[in-house]
């Protein structure tokens with residue numbers, strides 16, 4: 083997979099050179115290009131924003147630097163396939179594990195995180211003629227920009243690429259991978275500050291342990307995320 087991450091603060095993406103995502107790049111499973119948007123602003127101050135047309139507070143990101151940067155990405159695109167342009171925005175569809183799993187199948191993802199009050203809307207319309215455009219939100223709260231959302235989405239997506247995390251089996255048992263929250267985990271010592279590991283986990287009975295873990299997932303999901311629990315029940319009504 084190739085990823086292009088465009089921003090006026092590309093330093094945010096240096097964290098992706100760490101740990102498993104960094105190793106995946108070194109192993110050739112992944113290529114992440116960081117692009118400085120200001121390299122596509124050619125006035126003396128390399129301006130990327132301007133006042134909102136129609137008035138209002140703050141500043142809006144100018145369209146031209148984005149179009150020039152995205153055209154360079156397209157020019158360097160090796161395959162005939164249209165790259166997927168992900169615009170992180172609080173007004174987008176919610177990014178979920180299902181979205182991460184779908185996007186992990188794509189060969190080329192381009193991220194265009196805005197700052198200020200957002201990017202001139204015409205960039206989205208222009209890009210839709212050249213990319214598959216997805217406007218995605220990581221949740222309902224206020225951020226100063228989309229760069230941290232890019233880091234969240236890149237980690238969630240790229241960890242699903244075969245070979246990126248050593249233990250592929252663990253993927254199947256994680257929160258949201260099967261629609262349920264994950265079960266509680268324990269390790270040694272069996273007794274810690276007066277607290278014991280659940281007996282069943284010491285039984286060696288793998289069937290009992292699996293059943294206990296499944297029940298823990300269901301209880302935790304029902305208590306903490308009734309929305310997920312209702313969806314899970316709907317999808318598993320035949321099992322009940």
Ligand SMILES: Nc1ccc2ncsc2c1
Nearest residue numbers: 170171219220224225231
């Ligand atoms: N404020 C805010 C909230 C969610 C979100 N997702 C992608 S960019 C963004 C910005």
